[in-house]
Amino acid sequence: MPVSSTDLIHHNYVPPAGFAAPQPGVFKASTVYFPNVAAMRQFEWKDKSAYTYGLHGTPTSYTLEERLCTLEGGKQCLLVPSGLAAIATVALALLRSGDEVLIPDNAYGPNKALAEGELSHWGITHRFYNPLHPQDLAAKITPQTRLVWLEAAGSVTLEFPDLLEQVRICKAAGVICALDNTWGAGLAFAPFDLQPGSKTPLAVDISVHALTKYPNGGGDVLMGSIVTQDDALHMRLKLCHMRLGLGVAANDVESVLRGLPSLKLRYTAHDEAARALAQWCLTRPEFAQVLHPALANSPGHRHWQVLCQGGPGTAAGLFSVIFKPDYTQAQVDAFCDGLKLFEIGYSWGGPVSLVMPYQLVSMRTHWPEHLARGTLVRFSIGLESVEDLRADLAAALRLLA
Template sequence: MTDISTSLVKPASDIPDGFASLSQGVFHASTIVFPDVASFLHRQAQAHTGYSYGQNGTPTHYALANKLSELEGGGYTVLVPTGLASAVLVNSMLLAAGDHVLLPDSIYGPTLETTKTLFAKWGVRHSIYPNDIGAGIADFFEDNTKLVWTESPASNSMEMQDIPAIVAAAHARQIKVVMDNTWATALGFRALDAGVDFSIQALTKYVGGHSDLLMGAVSTRDEAAYHALRDTAELLGYYVAPDECFLALRGLPTLALRLERQYVSALRIAAFLQSHAAIAQLNYPPLPGDNYHHLWKRDFKLGNGLLSFSLKQDNLPAIEKFVAALQLFTLGNSWGGVHSLIAVAPQRAPKTGWLLRLHVGVEHVDDLLADLERALATLD
């Protein structure tokens, strides 16, 4: 008879069949086992569609990737540890020494920094183009331009881009286009439908929705590019834990509900701020009168809870006083969850002064408006 210590090492057997749940199972694994030598020796052949090693995916990983591809309107999705890792993955897969990449002047700061530091060190050259250039981006192309980055709206300034025009100009020269679509998610704007080659997002934000996970994703409809992304992610050592995947899967069923509520609340708050005497400038493209409302109205189906503004008293003591008076907007450097947040940042050059960014959560909008009104009153 087998010793009990040996029996305890083996997986449990005789588990009843017939279990069904509305919740995705969480599978933890580093080692994947195989029935025979032949399947073991050919395990890498199924690394992108099956199971070869824990880093390459478990049923929990595939469940999330498949749901995100469905959200994007079809295609393939690669999961990575953070939103920034999504940007690094696309650059790493597409760019080589001697290549040229274009980034808009409103791009997410860390995306720019990794391009300027890591990829410049590896021989990739970058240029910055005006955010609102549209089809005029063709004037910035070089013979070795391989990739155009876009982000619309930008996550601080809320500046928007003419994505279809940029895509058309880039594709005419066989140049790939990637879009950071974290602000809208594919519920608000289907980047792949607009011809974008790679749609990235920080799942940390709206997909997760509860400020308790870090993850990113890259989606594409190009099967060959998907396999290249998977291969590159493996070379970079990227891995996402199944528990994080479960948290993202938990957020997906309420994604539309949360966005719809936050969008409605943000519209009211944006309208209030736009007409307030203490506000110098309000940035929220879904609001009529915003400089980019025409692009948002043409291309987007849904807004969200992220907006920014500047105060007429554009000095740090006034900003500190205003932020200290808030009770429901917590000071924190992220967004996309159910809680309302405020962040403070210097304006990006050549602008000067300070920018305040609000993330509108799911709290009752009347309470949020009262909180802002009280805090703004301290500046009178």
């Protein structure tokens, strides 16, 4: 007789245990089965001791969370649909009406927009501080300050702050500090051990990471993470995460897990190529300034040296240039359009090099004193040949003549 659909759905075959391969299995689930009612009532998702529902975790998501804790030196991890979702989750979990959040003026733009939009609508105030002057951060902390965002290096302009002093200031004031650690990727420095070997450990409270960038490495996945060491703080974040119904797709988790084994190799390659091209840009007469933390004249270079110990593998594959003010925005746009190997696109960390012109005046409260006047362009260096990328830049610069 023909097979029944019931037989196909309730099939009694179970694969034998003991299968092992380079990549972990991919478990997709909304519904999770319980062996009996007693187990359903006893299983607990908050401590990862069991599985209860797809949003609360599967073997696949638990595996990535644990590996990210190892990468950044944390204890607990949450996965969210993007880096911005990680930032928003921290804000929603920790801030209430009447509270204040402090943000560096060179922070990731959507973080600032979140504070100016949704947070302000909910009665949460914000102020921007100068990331290169720790005393400005200290002066702006008030009894209403509940959260301070840190970023190393800064978005687009790549200034490297005195992160150690910033964290000390937050600790002394009893204010939670959250670091956007996407640039460092868990490799440039350890956010939960900022002074390795020191008798006085220094750590951020929260590290958020856009896994979209280097951990994935393919330019085809959106995901973020929130890593902590403190169990109570993690639970505040986790309960908010649960109430918001945030989840990530198993196949996206698989992609990030596949990217992690090559993360350090890729990060080093991006780093070395970006440094070589940034050094070459220093020789070009078209640029008023080249911004890369490893360059001696780049803002915050000394702080980068202290925290990242110099040397290859301790800087992301990003750098920016500021064209001399003689060049118009139209000319700079033509330069970007003239590049053949650099695609015009946001984000970074993938195999393809990217270029993006920015109107910095619209991104800062005022023009930073440490930056030359002119039009800024940011490069994300991919995994192409450095010689080919250099030739592409040179050819596009000739269009300015």
